[in-house]
Amino acid sequence: MDAIANLLGGFATALRPEYLLFAAVGVTLGTFVGVLPGIGPALTVALLLPLTYTLDPIAAFIMFAGIYYGGMYGGSTTSILLNTPGESASVVTALEGFKMAMRGRGGAALATAAVGSFVAGTVSTLAITFLAPLIATVAISFQPADYFALMVLAFASVTALVGRSLLRGMISLFLGLFIGLIGIDRVSGQARFTYGIPQLLDGLDIVVVAVGLFAVGEALYVASRSRHDSQEIVPVEGSVWMTRDELRRSWKPWLRGAAIGFPLGALPAGGAEIPTFLSYSLEKRLSKHREEFGKGAIEGVAGPEAANNAAFSGVLVPLLTLGIPTSATAAILLAAFQIYNLQPGPLLFQNSPDLVWALIASLYIGNVMLLLLNLPLVRIWVKLLEIPRPLLYSSILVFATLGVYSVSNSLIDVLVMYVIGVIGFVMRRYDFPVGPTILGVILGPLMEKQLRDAVAINQGSLSVFVTRPLSLTLLLIAVVALVVPYAPGILRRLRGERGGERLVFGSGSED
């Protein structure tokens, strides 16, 4: 098996002391920001991007992967003890986890979340190891028209399935597409939407946009509600481990969660929210303790946490093999690849095998590190929740400004970032998801390029999207993805009953 030989080569790289150090820094930082409410892995990677220009790409990506995974482990701690999910994929965990903590079983909830994340993370990293090279091989035959259709599908599913309103998701996406268009058109050399401002000719840096939307937007939002929200942390009583009975009730949900999470994450279908909700309802249906659901059932923590972790790993498959991100964090990772002049996609496995396999190997290593970091040390992380909120958000603003300033030592960037932060605040206030904006900024320009290439190859005709079966199929699936959430309501109307709500999966503010 090639994959095994490649993976061993990856381990040989990733186990070198300096890379182990970067992995450790990554998972620690990731857990740190995962635990802190209001900031997530997308923001952290964006903030660190300017600082990693000098690192070699392998070190940078091992660190980013650690942040990505760590953010997820840390997020469960916040959901369980504070009932404020740090990221939308942890919303479900809070349902049962917080109830468990209230009953004094917080330790068990944290343990099943951490071990479940470890099991699911390892299972899905195994799946990546064997699946990703296969998809990369298939994807070599993909043409620009297919990539264009895939990106449309990614947009459709992310905006339709994440967040409470398709309309608001679409608005968020189109704002992102607009921001992505600012600057000089690379094909014609024509300036677009620059309004005579020379600083805009290079376009808006993704760091400026992401940090503005996530950090400043969130800080202003918290400021607006600071006199209103108050939160209490539930202390962790007893040991952070499960009883024999709890372990027995946990292991099947872990595996089922991984089985649901990975494929759904790997499809260009939008992040980790949906699998967590699916896992939750599946566990509720299968459980022998259904009466405990809503009061703190351990299956309701074990399954969704595993699904969450598996889906996050799954997202790496389209990112690495097709160059298509399906979540805000993945979009930022794609931007990181672009900074290093690497184009994720089928050729990445041929052109940069060292990087890819070291990255995959580091996922195994990171999972082990995170298990150690989160089970015995969880009490230390809990202390982070005691940082006074005003001080925490002031510091976030300081680091946001610092991160943006260090992109190009420009105060104009900082001001633009604050303005985008105000937009982010307004979006949060009226329940617009922010993720699609980030996706639009990053994917928009790529999509335009594929569209132009596809039409150029086809002698200037748009018909290729109808005549090429693969492209057409993908575009049709995109239409289905937009309609599916409304299907139950439409069906009910057809039967002459009152129209119902659309399906809602998650609040999807930040993944």
Next chain:
Amino acid sequence: MTEDERAIGDPGPQPRPAGGRGSLLGPRLFAIGLLAFGLFVLLDALRIGRGTGFRPIGPGFVPTIVAIGLVVLAIALLVRTTVRPDIDLADYAAEQAASTSWPTVGLAAGVLAGYALLLAPLGYILATTILIPVAARVLGSRQTIRDAIVGLAMSVAVWLVFTRFLGVRLPAGLLEPFL
């Protein structure tokens, strides 16, 4: 017939405290702003070059589509906030309106603008040492002395780490002679 239509014909005060159409004022303003913005973008997009026969997709093609999308979506949002109100959004907006302290948001934005303007003349350390306690106070902290100490420690630490080890140039400002 449905909840929405009843609300339109109802002239009296809304019986429900949360939700109702009044609370959609914010989203409605947002929709109008978005519509204006979309039209502005559309006008601009139409001025960007057209495609030619050889290259049908010119630099203006995608901008025009995005602009049309913005306009259409803004109109759709306007409809959802007026003619066919989105009850969920109304409830959400009402809950938000009840819990939003506008002075705090304005102050926070003002503090940020001040920070950006003072960063160069005062220098990173001084500006940040001031920002932390002021921003924390705006966000509801009452322990200003503690916040000031944290601010000083953080700004000095950031300065040292970023300028000495990470190679980021930060403005020295007034402290230039001492650093």
